[in-house]
Amino acid sequence: MTMMEEIVADPLPRRQTVGVDVGGVRVGGGAPVVVQSMTNTDTADIDATVAQVAQLARAGSEIVRITVDRPESAAAVPRIRERLDRLGESVPLVGDFHYIGHKLLADYPDCAAALAKYRINPGNVGFRDKKDRQFVEIVEMAIRHDKPVRIGVNWGSLDQELLTRLMDANNLLSTPRPARAVMREAIIQSALHSAALAEETGLPRDKIILSAKVSNVQDLIAVYRDLSRRTDHAIHLGLTEAGMGSKGIVASAAAMGILLQEGIGDTIRVSLTPEPGGDRTREVQVAQEILQTMGFRQFIPIVAACPGCGRTTSTLFQELAETIQSDIRASMPQWRERYPGVESLSVAVMGCIVNGPGESKHADIGISLPGTAEVPSAPVYIDGQKVATLRGPRIAEEFQIMVADYIERRFGRPAAAE
Secondary structure, eight states: OOHHHHHSOOOOOOOOOOOEEETTEEESTTOOOEEEEEOOSOTTOHHHHHHHHHHHHHHTOSEEEEEOOSHHHHHHHHHHHHHHHHTTOOOOEEEEEOSSHHHHHHHOHHHHHHOSEEEEOGGGSOOTTHHHHHHHHHHHHHHHTTOOEEEEEEGGGOOHHHHHHHHHHHHTSSSOOOHHHHHHHHHHHHHHHHHHHHHHHTOOGGGEEEEEEOSSHHHHHHHHHHHHHHOOSEEEEOOSOOEEHHHHHHHHHHHHHHHHHTTOOSEEOOOEEOOTTOOTTHHHHHHHHHHHHTTSOOOSOEEEEOOOOTTOOSOHHHHHHHHHHHHHHHHHHHHHHHSTTGGGOEEEEEOSTTTHHHHHHHSSEEEEOOOTTSOSEEEEEETTEEEEEEESTTHHHHHHHHHHHHHHHHHSOOOOOO
């Protein structure tokens, strides 16, 4: 072990939770943290939904949630499942139910059977005397079809009766707690009460996943820390609305990074708001990058590239790094089958002599491009050893060929003996 390895802080041990099988994907129980996502198509539009689910799955989403909000969408679910199966996409589908989920599951048993999991929001399952009754009806359908349930509490649709009761009790205290603390307690109690009711109805503990989503980073951290201390149910992490662009990415990484480091969380979703016409798979990429940069999982080869400075007035290294990263993402669906273990590959594309050779040596394969006023040559390192020096106008193309050759040699399956 090197000195650097000795001083790197390890994450806290994962909180021990009950494992849940979601259509063949293990969530909790010590399994690796699972990446999931959600479509934004109209589920009744079968072609669009199949296309987006397949796109998300190929990007690496291990579970995909779809909206089931009306009879037309419920009727479409089994056809979506059949179409995905024909395409060879076995990704589990989760049905997102609000308000009339109990009725849709009862009226469309093929939908209930085709889904791998049901997501219920206790704040939107019904009101007053109907609330628990309709929640139980959904749980009974889950039991009948042997499906797990995610009980997903959301502060935007929190049970107002529970919140009012807790606020009233808080106001009677000699030293009332802050309103936000009471709201967080209401979220947790809603999740725990619903889980207890589901178990009383007969749903096994290993069929229940809990989530308690808010939009504020500090509130999210506080809620999940408290929830994880009070239950051993499997936990789904995510901000309810992370936001758009860099704001959503930073908020998700900040909140979930802290919780994951503390051993909290069995499955995650990054709820990014896509730009108009934007790529829905971006939320999958960000979730993978959070887990990979923290060292919890490996999804895709890492490309390290220097940020650039006054020594790197040429954009060659930026263009080469972007090209290699894009090629890797585009190739990963095929590479996962053809090159087992390729996700552990590290590539360095550096821009000058200051850190270029050193960083390139640390990578599996790296190139140090010439900086401003440097000799126009680019040493290439493989497994820490200098193997070539590239020159001329085809440096980028030649390095890409070397990367492809290295992947084939290291990760390619041996040819079958004739």
